Amino acid sequence: MEDGYGNRKRNTAAFTFLAWSSFALALLGMFIGIINLEQLLSVKGYYAVTALFLTMSSFVLQKTVRDNNDDEPLLPLVENKVEEL
Numbered sequence: 001m002e003d004g005y006g007n008r009k010r011n012t013a014a015f016t017f018l019a020w021s022s023f024a025l026a027l028l029g030m031f032i033g034i035i036n037l038e039q040l041l042s043v044k045g046y047y048a049v050t051a052l053f054l055t056m057s058s059f060v061l062q063k064t065v066r067d068n069n070d071d072e073p074l075l076p077l078v079e080n081k082v083e084e085l
Contacts, residue, residue, distance in 0.1 A: 027055065 011019075034047050 027051075 030051055034044050
């Protein structure tokens, strides 16, 4: 890294704790809502599986966006090397 900050952490421990605790509370609240829903068990199961899929896909989307953002400065370098060949 040119700026000399290659070894620093991006987030503090407090922010990381806040992010994980808010995620856990939101997930817990959602499942409490699903359990207390007065519908058939099949409807509750559908909502639970959909909620888990949404949670998993949000992690994948976040990682993909972050990786694409980290790779952006490299794209012009790669394109220039391809053009030289």
